Amino acid sequence: MKEFAFVIPCLNEERTIGKVIETCKKAGEFCSSYEILVIDNGSFDDSIKIAKELGAKVVKEKIRGYGSALKRGIDDANSNFIIMGDADNTYDFLDSIPMIETLRKNNCDLIIGNRLGGNIEPGAMPFLHKYLGNPVLSFLGRFLFLIDIKDFHCGLRGFKKESIMSLNLKSSGMEFASEMIIRSSLSGHNIKQTPVKLRAGIKDRKPHLRTWRDGWRHLKFMFFFSPKYTYLSFSFLSIFISFGLFLLYASEKIPFSGENTLLFSIVFYIFSLWFLSEYTSFRILIGKKIKYNSNKLGSYLFRKFSTKKVIDKLFQLFAFVITISVILGFFLNHKRLDDINFLSSRTGNLLCYLFMILNSSSLFLYLLAIKLGTIDLLTDSEDKLNY
Numbered sequence: 089m090k091e092f093a094f095v096i097p098c099l100n101e102e103r104t105i106g107k108v109i110e111t112c113k114k115a116g117e118f119c120s121s122y123e124i125l126v127i128d129n130g131s132f133d134d135s136i137k138i139a140k141e142l143g144a145k146v147v148k149e150k151i152r153g154y155g156s157a158l159k160r161g162i163d164d165a166n167s168n169f170i171i172m173g174d175a176d177n178t179y180d181f182l183d184s185i186p187m188i189e190t191l192r193k194n195n196c197d198l199i200i201g202n203r204l205g206g207n208i209e210p211g212a213m214p215f216l217h218k219y220l221g222n223p224v225l226s227f228l229g230r231f232l233f234l235i236d237i238k239d240f241h242c243g244l245r246g247f248k249k250e251s252i253m254s255l256n257l258k259s260s261g262m263e264f265a266s267e268m269i270i271r272s273s274l275s276g277h278n279i280k281q282t283p284v285k286l287r288a289g290i291k292d293r294k295p296h297l298r299t300w301r302d303g304w305r306h307l308k309f310m311f312f313f314s315p316k317y318t319y320l321s322f323s324f325l326s327i328f329i330s331f332g333l334f335l336l337y338a339s340e341k342i343p344f345s346g347e348n349t350l351l352f353s354i355v356f357y358i359f360s361l362w363f364l365s366e367y368t369s370f371r372i373l374i375g376k377k378i379k380y381n382s383n384k385l386g387s388y389l390f391r392k393f394s395t396k397k398v399i400d401k402l403f404q405l406f407a408f409v410i411t412i413s414v415i416l417g418f419f420l421n422h423k424r425l426d427d428i429n430f431l432s433s434r435t436g437n438l439l440c441y442l443f444m445i446l447n448s449s450s451l452f453l454y455l456l457a458i459k460l461g462t463i464d465l466l467t468d469s470e471d472k473l474n475y
Contacts, residue, residue, distance in 0.1 A: 093165035097157035104177035127157040155264030183284040187246030197251035197277035201244035201284035232314040319367030326360035361452035369459040402457035413446035
């Protein structure tokens with residue numbers, strides 16, 4: 089087994105692949121042993137011929153996409169550590185030497201290159217990418233996942249093969265770059281960054297990166313793995329509005345003293361429970377699949393809600409709440425028969441409000457218990473199959 093492997097995804101880069109391989113060889117002098125893997129992702133020019141002539145190992149990947157090529161290269165690398173970078177010669181693999189030295193010390197799982205802060209040559213990055221796309225997406229990544237990484241999308245990286253393989257990365261496109269960082273962070277891996285430069289590409293080369301499509305895929309992936317903001321924040325907002333509307337009704341503030349105020353309060357209460365149910369189940373699902381060190385609330389939910397005992401208690405609580413709701417429903421119907429105007433009175437409105445709150449709560453408990461039970465069953469079955 090080699091100490092390092094240089095993994096280079098390639099699609100029609102005959103004008104630059106030779107220079108990239110030669111630079112990898114120079115960086116390889118700082119390794120005790122190394123190999124160079126060029127991942128052919130459907131090239132029809134002389135890229136692969138050049139790579140073979142220069143002694144690189146060529147691996148073919150039929151599924152098109154940046155992520156697909158890199159996953160194949162990581163799988164096929166016969167090394168403890170991997171340096172990955174593009175085949176267009178915009179990255180200087182000599183900048184990976186600090187990564188090599190850091191990884192060799194065995195105190196880091198993933199090292200990301202940082203192009204921002206003056207390391208981008210004029211014309212190397214489009215204006216929109218340099219001042220909007222990359223900074224904004226990187227900021228969102230730091231904000232959503234509390235990762236101190238300045239440049240989320242730098243293509244020059246180094247990592248322990250074992251650490252990245254354990255993540256079972258799925259993305260096939262450009263969002264693979266975000267997935268590697270996010271999943272590594274959620275799994276508690278040690279991530280560092282080091283300055284690298286970005287050079288201008290050769291003229292007339294059509295870039296593989298598509299600004300809006302790939303930017304959207306990065307953004308979408310970030311939100312998919314951030315339940316704290318995509319679910320929990322909306323749950324808090326909805327319950328705040330619901331409670332606020334109820335207080336306005338209770339204090340008889342005009343125009344909030346009407347019955348519609350209670351109706352809207354109930355609607356927002358249902359929204360809050362809905363989002364909370366999705367957050368809890370989604371958080372447990374991710375926690376079952378990967379070690380998720382996101383926050384204290386998330387860790388508490390995983391410990392307390394991911395057991396069969398808790399699922400049974402949720403069903404028991406559902407049965408209790410729905411029973412109270414049925415009893416209250418019979419009482420309201422009885423009062424309506426005695427006094428047809430009772431339900432339109434202030435006391436009747438409040439009791440109807442309580443009736444709907446109980447029904448909504450019971451539905452929340454039932455759906456949450458069902459989803460958590462399904463997750464528990466499927467993950468148990470998966471564990472047995474893996475065993």
